[in-house]
Amino acid sequence: MSKEILYLKIAKIIEEQIATGTLKTGEKLPSIRTVQKIYNVSINTVKQAFLELESKSLIESRPKSGYYVSRAFNTRLALPSINKLHLSDKEKTPEDLIGKVFNTLTNKDFTQFSLGVVDKSMLPIAKLNKGIIKVLRNLEDSGTGYEPAQGNINLRRNIAKWSFTWDGHLTEDDIVTTSGALNALFYSLITVTNPGDTVAIESPVYFGILQMIKSLGLNIIELPTHPVTGVAIEDLKKVLPKIKACCFVTNFNNPLGSCMPEENKKEVVRLLTKHNIPLIEDDLYGDLFFGPSRPKPCKAFDEAGIVMWCGSVSKTLAPGYRVGWVSPGKFKEKLIRKKLLHTMSSPPLFQEVIADFMEYGRYEHHLRGLRNTLYNNYLFFQRTIEEYFPENTKISKPQGGFVLWLELDPKIDTAVLYDIAVQHKIGFAPGRMFTQHDQYNNCMRLNFAIKWDEKVEHSLKSLGTLIKQQL
Template identity: 55%
Template sequence: MKGAEYLYLQYADRVEKQIRASVFNTGDKLPSIREVCEHTGYSMSTVTKAYYELESRSLIESRPQSGYYISNILSRKIAVPSPSKPVISTVNVEREDLIDQVYGSMTDKKVTMFSLGFPSNELLPIAKLNKGMIQAMRQLSDSGTGYEQPQGNLNLRREIAKWSVNWGGALTDEDIITTPGCMGAISYCLMALTKPGDTIVMESPAYFGILQLARSLGLFVLELPTNMNTGIELDALKKALSSKKVTLCILMSNFSNPSGNTMPVEHKKEVVRLMEHFNVPLIEDDIYGDLYFGSSRPTSCKAYDESGIVLYCGSVSKTLAPGYRVGWVSPGRFKKQVLRTKLYHTLSSTTITHEVVGSFLKNGRYENHLRKIRQLLHHNSVNYLNTIQEFFPEGTKVSQPQGGFFLWLELDQKIDTADFYRSAMKHDISIAPGRIFTLQDQFSNCMRLSYGLPWSSSLRQSIQTLGMLAGK
């Protein structure tokens, strides 16, 4: 069995060498799976996995009812956005009005919502979730109407603990507290460990929801320089921590929102080492970690945490059921404070939806669903990048994430993406302007696009329209 596992990788590696040696060129059609099986003697499963692996490396792309073709990734000349250079200051700027504008139309069906950060319903197993809901009502003694224990649904916590092996963790159900989504987890952690006037560290750009949450709690946010491939700059982080003014740090370790960056393993280890050295808690938001395009899931900072300094937060809001509000936190040494905060603010999680997700994890449906949605999202990201390269002005810079939902675009300096948003909305297209992802005066010429929508000719047309507006 192990040999068969390696066989598909060996074949994928051979094809990759041919692609890089220009034996195959951009646009060439690859032999069908059946043809490869006939010529090599490999099983259908082996060849299918090999092609899937090549897709995950962005070297080939599938076209429905047509076959597999060489992608243009090697000839792609589009640049990655510049590293951020925020002013090292805790002076914050208000962004609420712009955020209200962008998300005030989120339920408008006629608008193409590139601005949203969760998957379209078409990508979710809604029928299976509905069956799970009915089953949960039958199984729960009170049909899901009663409170559950403050720490959360035991079935769900056990399955999350088992799932932690995928990112290098070794959690038990006692390590986990369930929450109303990942934002609920982060909220509990912030409320438990900070007080008004404290300073917290974040990467820049950062998810606007966390930025606004921090402001609402009276916290000062110190945004640090960030590389759009590898995440927060470690030297800047070390300098900030050594100032002794930082109470807490929040980072997205994998496929960050909005930039899509992923911290390399060595960076994750060094971040944990710095947190332990300076005794500063790290809230790790790993909500997108399961949406990887490669052959294996990236590890998390929590995997290297031996002292309990990392509060690991996750959810299925971006992978399975946004409206179920199912999240969790493994708060390490801070479990007592976080559990008490949950008790005071919500007492109990939503019983029935947490039971449904626990069962979905237990019976293997979650992993089956993830395999499908990862492939769809990867195809989407390639299609987006190709279309942006085709229609956006020369000089446009775009991130090239290896997972998650988002592309981060850097346009010409003369473009203000807040105005660009208003122009796009005249065409019923919504984007997320860059300035909502910072509390400073930066990223005015940047924007975030979500590729969590099913790819179609109309979607391609919408990206073409955005490119036309950017070129005006």
């Protein structure tokens, strides 16, 4: 048995012990040396196994003390269910719900668990403002001129440098800048598909991706998604003959928070390369990990150029700047032509500001604080839900990002619950927004990237009470 398989096997045994409650929250794990003796393996193999568990937020290391079962993992609430593969289901479009939710977003009295952005209190706004002044002073035409269609050279250089955080070996020439990640997905889709083609996506999936794919006249296959490990390879294999492209959020997807294991990412890239099917990879949340290191995107394993790696700073730094990018692999020239046709060029000012922010390590410094805040918020939310929501509530266990997926009693319709919650000035995203089928009616997505205070805690408790009243 290879060393690689061995460490995964040990990690899996410990993971099962945590899942079944044999190892309880806060309990100390046997030492690395003890595990080494039990399994008769090298110290390095055990360290790799522990690293694997840490990257899933299952265990946490405490300096000079050892490894413990993470507070985040063990909850008495079960994981959400995995849906079935629907290949010919009748559609039930979610536009009615999306419109309703967006109508309340500007209401300042609301506790907004519905919007998928980071609260402004968590953003370095003063530093970004200084960056704008600095850039305006130094830009030759104060940002009024056109950029090349490929995008700002300074930003592309910094994104390429940043790719080293996940073992990426990109150069500035591999990157095309866009107006946010959705715009990157849009250019990628129109580059590799034509109306009538079919695209495979995760399910549940962010409604913006769903709406965009539909608007381009494309068909959709929703693949069942495990709340921890993402899309199953076997389900992907079943649909390969039918699809022209895949669009996956492989790291901490929205709304489930699942993160595809590295082995699965390698296999996905291998399969799609073999069938020459492009993978549009939305890596929007990859930098918001709770474990010790950033999970690699599928792009890290792409040798044939079939992965179109998309990202932005919309979820980490400045949502309104609309600064995003794509590394389109072998489709670069065609994608640049599409961008030239649609938007000519991206606004240079905010690209320069973000490039400047990334240049001197400020982005990494900001991310460290943000990740810490988000992880603590996740624990606050998890404990409050466990205490105040019905006992049969199921809850996702994201290893990064900032959204929670809840599955309630089958008798609850979250579209009806939403109308009741709005009267109590509480907003959330009902589950049916995240599919084209009639499903997830008893599910909801909550954003935990909001400032945790008494009002938020009270609103979360009230939401739990409203659910109990509905039962």
